[in-house]
Amino acid sequence: MQAFTTVAGPAAPLPAANVDTDVIMPKQFLKGIDRSGLSRGTFHDLRFDAQGAPRPDFVLNRPEWAETRFLVVGPNFGCGSSREHAVWGLMQLGIRAIIGTTFAGIFADNAANNGLLLIGVDLAEVATLADLAADPQRNRLAIDLPAQSILAGDLRVPFEIPPSRKDALIRGLDAIGTTLDQAATIRAFEDRYHAAQPWLAQ
Amino acid sequence: MSPRTLYDMLIDGHTVARLDDRSGPGAEVLLYIDRTVLNEYTSPQAFSGLREAGRRVWRPQAALGVVDHVNPTAPDRNAEMPDAGGANQVRYFAENCRDFGIELFDVLHPLQGIEHVVAPELGFILPGMVVGAGDSHTTTYGALGALGFGIGTSDIEHYLATSTLRYRRMRTMRVTLDGTLAPGVTAKDVVMALIRRIGASGATGYAVEFAGPGIAALSVEGRMTICNMAVEGGARGVIMAPDQAVFDYLAGKPRAPKGAAWDAAVRHWSTLRSDPDAVFDREIRLDAAEIEPLVTWGISPDQAAPVGGHVPDPEAEPDANRRRDMARALAYMDLTPGTALETVGIQRAFIGSCTNARLSDLREAAGILRGRRIAAGVRGMVVPGSSSVRRAAEAEGLDRVFIEAGFEWRQSGCSLCLAMNDDVLAPGERCASSTNRNFEGRQGAGGRTHLMSPAMVAAAAVAGHLVDVRRLAREH
Ligand code: SF4
Numbered sequence: 001m002q003a004f005t006t007v008a009g010p011a012a013p014l015p016a017a018n019v020d021t022d023v024i025m026p027k028q029f030l031k032g033i034d035r036s037g038l039s040r041g042t043f044h045d046l047r048f049d050a051q052g053a054p055r056p057d058f059v060l061n062r063p064e065w066a067e068t069r070f071l072v073v074g075p076n077f078g079c080g081s082s083r084e085h086a087v088w089g090l091m092q093l094g095i096r097a098i099i100g101t102t103f104a105g106i107f108a109d110n111a112a113n114n115g116l117l118l119i120g121v122d123l124a125e126v127a128t129l130a131d132l133a134a135d136p137q138r139n140r141l142a143i144d145l146p147a148q149s150i151l152a153g154d155l156r157v158p159f160e161i162p163p164s165r166k167d168a169l170i171r172g173l174d175a176i177g178t179t180l181d182q183a184a185t186i187r188a189f190e191d192r193y194h195a196a197q198p199w200l201a202q
Numbered sequence: 203m204s205p206r207t208l209y210d211m212l213i214d215g216h217t218v219a220r221l222d223d224r225s226g227p228g229a230e231v232l233l234y235i236d237r238t239v240l241n242e243y244t245s246p247q248a249f250s251g252l253r254e255a256g257r258r259v260w261r262p263q264a265a266l267g268v269v270d271h272v273n274p275t276a277p278d279r280n281a282e283m284p285d286a287g288g289a290n291q292v293r294y295f296a297e298n299c300r301d302f303g304i305e306l307f308d309v310l311h312p313l314q315g316i317e318h319v320v321a322p323e324l325g326f327i328l329p330g331m332v333v334g335a336g337d338s339h340t341t342t343y344g345a346l347g348a349l350g351f352g353i354g355t356s357d358i359e360h361y362l363a364t365s366t367l368r369y370r371r372m373r374t375m376r377v378t379l380d381g382t383l384a385p386g387v388t389a390k391d392v393v394m395a396l397i398r399r400i401g402a403s404g405a406t407g408y409a410v411e412f413a414g415p416g417i418a419a420l421s422v423e424g425r426m427t428i429c430n431m432a433v434e435g436g437a438r439g440v441i442m443a444p445d446q447a448v449f450d451y452l453a454g455k456p457r458a459p460k461g462a463a464w465d466a467a468v469r470h471w472s473t474l475r476s477d478p479d480a481v482f483d484r485e486i487r488l489d490a491a492e493i494e495p496l497v498t499w500g501i502s503p504d505q506a507a508p509v510g511g512h513v514p515d516p517e518a519e520p521d522a523n524r525r526r527d528m529a530r531a532l533a534y535m536d537l538t539p540g541t542a543l544e545t546v547g548i549q550r551a552f553i554g555s556c557t558n559a560r561l562s563d564l565r566e567a568a569g570i571l572r573g574r575r576i577a578a579g580v581r582g583m584v585v586p587g588s589s590s591v592r593r594a595a596e597a598e599g600l601d602r603v604f605i606e607a608g609f610e611w612r613q614s615g616c617s618l619c620l621a622m623n624d625d626v627l628a629p630g631e632r633c634a635s636s637t638n639r640n641f642e643g644r645q646g647a648g649g650r651t652h653l654m655s656p657a658m659v660a661a662a663a664v665a666g667h668l669v670d671v672r673r674l675a676r677e678h
Contacts, residue, residue: 001356017527018402018502022641027622031272031287033246033294045643074523076403079436080641081620082244082338084354102403105438106338110354162370164222164230175356176257179232179364182219186260186366189218189234199459199467200236200328202263 002115003172007096008142009069011133012059019073020080021107025089038089060093064136068093070143072126072133073100078107087114097143099150101126112165115172117145119159129157145170205477207374208441209409212349212474216332218366226371227407227483233369235361236331236348239317240267240304242288242295243622244336248359249298260365262303266326267295268317271622273309275585275612281310284624302362315588315614318342318430318556323590325455329444329471334367339556339638341437344429345422346452347444347474349409352433372438373483375408376476379416381490386672388566389424390558390636390655392416393431394496394506396488402504406436408484411476416490417442422451423562430557431638434503443475497543497668498640498653500531505640507543509658509670515539534642535650536630543668546652550633551582551663552645553609553656555619558636559587561594563656567636568600570660570674571607577666582609583625585617609663621646634662 029041046058054061060068071090077100078086087110090098097117111118121129132138132152142151145166150157161169168175179186194201206214213233221230245267252259259265272288283289292309299306307314313324318339321327329347333340336358343350357367377396397404410432417425429440449468452458459467494508505528507514516528516539532539537546553559553567564586576582584604586592592614595601601611618625619637627633627649636659640651652668661671 015523015526016530017523020502020639020641022620022639022644026643026647027620030243030622031285031291033291034250035247045647050647074527076406076436079402079434080338080639082336082352082354084244084247084356087354102406104403104436105406106352106354109357113354113356113360162222162228162230175368176251176255176360176363179360179366179368180257182232183364186218186232186234186364190261190365193215193234197330197467197470199463200331 001113001172002091004096004115004117004145004169006142006144007069008140009067010065010139011070011072011129011141012065012068012139013072013130013133014059015074015130017074018076018079021078021083021086022080024078024086025083029089030083030085035088038085039092042089042093064139069096070141071095071098072130073098075101077103079104082106084110087111087116091116099126099129112168113175115169117143117169119143119150121157121159125157128155205480207476207480207482208411208443208474209349209372209374209439212330212332212441213371221368227373229371231369231371232366233332234366235334236264237327237333238265238358238361239321239335240265240358241271241317241337242269242291243271244355245298245358246291246294247355248362249302251359252302252362257363259302259304259362264365265304265362266321267299267304267306268320269295269307269309269314270316271616271620273615274623275615275617275625277610277612279310279613288623312589315590316556316559316616319560319587319591322346322426323455323588325452325458328452328458328467329448330474334361338433339430341433341440342426342430342556344412344440344442345425346448347442347471349439349441350429351439372409373407375405375410375484375486376482377410377412377486377488378414379412379488379490380414381416382419383416383490383493386657386675387493387495388655388657389420389427390431391493391496392488392490393428394503394653395493396432396486397435397504398496398506400435400486402434402502403436405432406438408437409439409441410437412440412442416488418445421562422447423560426560427557434638444471495655495658495671497658499535499537499543500528501534501640501642502531503638503640503653505531506653509543509668511543513537513539513541513543544670545667547632547667548580548634548652548662549631550627551576551580551659552618552633552635552637553659554583554585554587554617555637556587557638558656559585559591561591563636564591564595564600567656567660568603570657570671571609571664572603574607574664576608576663580663580666582663583612583618584609585612586614589614618645620644634659634668
């Protein structure tokens with residue numbers, strides 16, 4: 001997965017609650033067998049009209065947000081389906097971190113597995129950052145993961161992240177390889193477990 | 203040992219190794235996963251990852267592949283997919299299952315159906331299991347006493363390669379259902395009432411245990427409806443303590459243990475319950491007697507109201523953010539505040555999905571439709587949850603009831619629940635739907651979804667508008 005240390009760039013506000021993964025990545029972009037080509041699908045119906053032309057009023061289509069790296073979002077972002085395509089598409093669009101109050105569980109795990117940083121801060125801090133993100137003069141942020149800080153001008157907003165998740169993000173770890181280092185432990189567990197509940201062993 | 207919840211017991215019993223020095227919620231463990239179910243649209247990149255890294259599947263017999271999301275549901279079944287993308291996914295899925303030694307129910311298989319309907323009816327999911335699978339409604343298996351939760355594609359790949367997940371412990375919530383449901387009120391209304399109460403993220407970060415006499419009184423299929431849809435309240439894992447009804451449900455299922463192994467299993471399963479003094483991080487109580495048939499009016503499953511009520515007025519909502527979200531929902535749904543919900547006309551009626559397309563659901567809907575016709579201008583579709591459900595329904599003549607009422611009697615699949623195949627709403631069409639998500643565009647761009655129980659969908663189809671099913675039941 002993509003490593004994350006310090007990233008800077010514009011932030012865009014998407015304040016609606018419950019932005020679900022159907023909105024982030026509509027079904028017509030789920031027909032592939034690889035991860036490619038998903039940037040067009042990301043927020044498709046918000047970004048493009050029925051004829052496929054960009055909607056000029058949608059924030060990510062406006063020139064001041066052309067290089068957007070961060071989203072400042074409403075509560076329960078990423079709810080709904082487990083489709084990881086939503087995370088792949090956001091990253092292909094250039095999004096590296098998302099700031100909000102709460103994120104849906106499967107989406108959060110998918111983000112962690114791909115190096116998309118989700119930052120949960122309180123409602124007042126989200127409101128402050130959303131105001132900045134909405135202002136083209138002040139919408140540039142920097143996120144310093146080692147220091148666990150969001151920086152915007154003079155403002156510094158600290159955030160929490162579980163140490164193991166932070167470490168994995170900074171190092172861009174391959175989780176499967178790490179787990180397979182413990183293959184013998186898994187095998188021993190499995191033998192014990194199936195001996196105790198033999199009906200699970202078939 | 204201090205008293206533990208059933209969730210704690212299952213996580214402790216499946217912990218292969220601790221990954222940090224924490225305990226309790228947030229602690230990360232390497233968690234053993236008993237079973238998974240795979241589908242054609244969230245698994246391809248996981249298999250590609252295995253192929254690229256030269257990795258094998260750790261325990262192929264613990265996985266089951268089912269084609270369900272992209273296949274057509276036209277009454278005449280063939281192996282043709284409606285588009286090249288879907289065809290490619292189905293072809294690659296078959297190739298992956300073959301190359302990695304995984305059993306596959308493809309579209310022409312007699313046991314094909316929606317994964318969360320197929321796996322329980324096969325006896326593939328048993329009490330005490332932990333099941334992580336690449337679909338959010340994996341929570342369904344909570345009804346069988348198995349902890350079920352959805353995972354994304356990277357975690358599917360991790361599971362396939364290792365039979366484990368790197369897992370962060372959840373907080374625990376218990377939802378206790380007291381009392382008895384009134385006639386005409388169903389398991390679907392229970393779970394919709396819960397989501398309406400706690401909100402679409404009310405259970406985010408929690409594993410939810412359902413308990414209480416109201417749950418015990420429900421059929422196992424009704425319990426599956428509740429566990430299935432609890433994910434729309436954010437639940438990241440759902441469980442119910444298995445009881446005699448679950449053992450009766452599983453007895454004789456093809457993949458359930460037999461003979462002495464069955465007896466040993468039931469003895470173990472009977473111990474699977476939260477300690478009486480176990481402490482949950484959050485407790486919710488619902489009174490079954492107060493629950494009414496509900497319908498959604500918005501674009502999030504928590505935007506629901508009793509069917510006898512009215513479209514709410516955003517101006518009456520004090521919170522500015524919620525007010526804005528409500529206004530947006532009403533604009534999308536083309537509804538005016540104050541409108542009686544029972545006057546909202548529909549053009550489509552859909553009975554299907556992993557939430558509500560089991561045999562008991564079809565019986566309830568058919569009970570309303572017997573001797574009636576759907577209203578002019580309404581197109582009705584029944585998509586059974588599995589091919590087995592379809593055959594069982596036909597054996598008792600339910601197909602005739604639906605067809606005589608004017609419904610299309612179709613083959614199994616996800617169908618109009620997410621409209622990844624050719625079953626789609628046209629822009630602006632309004633659908634009474636027994637599914638689980640009323641998101642914008644979920645059933646087709648511009649389509650408008652009202653979630654409700656299958657009997658309520660049948661009633662709406664007959665009336666041509668949303669209607670309290672109890673009115674029709676009384677006339678029968
Ligand atoms: S029926 Fe709907 S919710 Fe269930 S698995 Fe299929 S698409 Fe998902």
